[in-house]
Amino acid sequence: MNIQYKKGVLELCVLSLLKKHDCYGYEISEYLSKHIDIADGTVYPILRKLKSDGLLTTYMQEESGGPPRKYYSLTKLGRETYEKEREEYLNFAKRVEALLEDDE
Amino acid sequence: MTKNEFLTKLADELKKNNIPDYDDIVAEYEQHFAFKMADGYSEEEIAAKLGNPAVLASQFESINQDKKSAGKKATTIIGLSFIDIFAGAFFVLLIAWEIIMAAFSLCSLAVAVCLFGKISPLSLIPPMPYGPALVFGISLTALALLTAVGCIYFAAFIRQLMRSFGRFHHNTIAAASGNAILPSIAIYPRLPAKTNRRIRTIALISLVLFASSFVLGMIISMILSGSLEFWHIWGWFGYKIGN
Numbered sequence: 001m002n003i004q005y006k007k008g009v010l011e012l013c014v015l016s017l018l019k020k021h022d023c024y025g026y027e028i029s030e031y032l033s034k035h036i037d038i039a040d041g042t043v044y045p046i047l048r049k050l051k052s053d054g055l056l057t058t059y060m061q062e063e064s065g066g067p068p069r070k071y072y073s074l075t076k077l078g079r080e081t082y083e084k085e086r087e088e089y090l091n092f093a094k095r096v097e098a099l100l101e102d103d104e
Numbered sequence: 105m106t107k108n109e110f111l112t113k114l115a116d117e118l119k120k121n122n123i124p125d126y127d128d129i130v131a132e133y134e135q136h137f138a139f140k141m142a143d144g145y146s147e148e149e150i151a152a153k154l155g156n157p158a159v160l161a162s163q164f165e166s167i168n169q170d171k172k173s174a175g176k177k178a179t180t181i182i183g184l185s186f187i188d189i190f191a192g193a194f195f196v197l198l199i200a201w202e203i204i205m206a207a208f209s210l211c212s213l214a215v216a217v218c219l220f221g222k223i224s225p226l227s228l229i230p231p232m233p234y235g236p237a238l239v240f241g242i243s244l245t246a247l248a249l250l251t252a253v254g255c256i257y258f259a260a261f262i263r264q265l266m267r268s269f270g271r272f273h274h275n276t277i278a279a280a281s282g283n284a285i286l287p288s289i290a291i292y293p294r295l296p297a298k299t300n301r302r303i304r305t306i307a308l309i310s311l312v313l314f315a316s317s318f319v320l321g322m323i324i325s326m327i328l329s330g331s332l333e334f335w336h337i338w339g340w341f342g343y344k345i346g347n
Contacts, residue, residue, distance in 0.1 A: 025132050026139040039155030044132050045163035070132065077286070 006038060010046055012089055015055065015074065015082040024069040047072060055081055105151040107137045117161030129164060180280035184273060191269055198262050202255060209251035216244035230340040233328055239321035246314035253307045260293035 010032065017023060017031055029043040050056045055078035060068040074082070105113075111130055118126035133154070140150040154160070218229050219241035232240075268289040275285045295303070329337040 026136050029136060033153075039153065039160075040136065040150075041133065041154035041157075041160045042163070044129065044136075045160065048129070048164060067135070067138075069135070080287075 006036070007042075007046065009089070010036070010038065010042070011050060012082070012085055014043070014046055014050065015078060016086070018056065018072055018074045019079065019082055022071045022073040024071050028072065050078070054078075105148060107134075107147040107151065110147075110151040110154065110157055111137075114157040114161055117158050118164060121161055121164065123161075123164050177277070177280040180276060184276055188273075195262070195266060198258075198265070202258055202262060205251055205255045205258065209248045209255060212244045212248035212251065216241045216248060219244065230335070231338050232325065232334075236321050236325040236328065239317050239324060243314050243317035243321055246310040246317065250307060250310040250314060253303055253310070257293070257303060260295065264289070264293040265291050 013032060013036070014028055017028060023031075025044060025047060028047065029040050032038060032043055033040050047056065051058060051072075055075060056072050057075055058070050058072055061071050062068050111134060114133060115126055115130050118129060123129065136154065137147065137150055140153075141147070215229065218224060219237045222234065222237070223229075224231075268291045271286060271289045275288065278285050325334040326332055328334070331337045335341070
């Protein structure tokens with residue numbers, strides 16, 4: 001599938017995962033590549049973009065036996081944006097599905 | 105491609121694209137390698153799954169444009185400060201009108217109280233029999249209520265307009281400096297439906313009461329004084345006609 005096409009949807013997936021709990025970068029990358037066919041590295045530019053848009057913040061947390069990990073957490077704006085875009089996407093997807101199935 | 109090759113290539117590409125804190129990004133990919141290697145993958149496998157470093161670096165490109173927008177931000181702030189001068193004057197005007205409306209409402213109420221209580225401070229209240237005075241008193245009370253409701257709604261409107269302008273102000277600067285934009289605020293006050301309904305009912309009732317009792321007061325006065333121009337009969341302007 002076209003990467004530009006996927007990117008917007010991937011942002012939504014990242015937000016949805018972070019809505020459940022804060023994650024570090026690798027965790028998000030693993031989660032996404034398990035469900036969606038993308039290059040592992042693609043998630044980091046997305047995280048960075050979401051952060052510069054003010055949807056995410058980061059903090060460092062010490063882990064037992066390892067370097068501190070950079071955790072990503074949803075901001076209030078991120079939460080609001082996710083709720084809004086989730087609705088929009090689901091609506092959109094439903095319509096597209098209806099259109100495409102009508103084709104047969 | 106080994107881990108070092110991948111990371112060096114990535115750092116070079118990021119530097120070429122003028123990404124300011126590229127070492128932060130590289131550190132994140134380095135951590136990715138560390139996690140994957142702990143799971144038993146080889147460096148080559150991990151690098152291959154990550155994707156082409158040049159392509160990845162180009163995906164960071166569109167995000168950081170702070171340098172380009174520095175000049176744009178200065179221009180935006182200068183432009184905004186001119187807008188602020190006009191908007192400020194406009195808000196002063198709106199607030200002045202609010203004060204006038206409030207004063208008008210209080211004056212109406214004061215005159216109504218004088219009419220009800222048969223008092224005429226400094227003989228300012230025109231003389232008339234108590235009957236029409238009562239009806240005019242009711243009319244002025246209704247007028248005071250009507251303008252008070254208008255005042256309250258107008259105050260909410262000014263407040264909302266100021267908030268909306270503040271948000272516009274914030275977003276314009278944020279957009280020029282590449283920061284996050286907040287949702288804009290509507291310029292009309294969003295009162296709860298119940299309050300809205302109540303305000304409308306009070307306004308409507310007081311308007312009808314004001315108009316009808318004013319006309320009624322005029323008619324009663326005309327009948328009592330026996331003249332269409334009752335104010336001359338009762339000597340409202342310091343002289344009497346007909347006596």
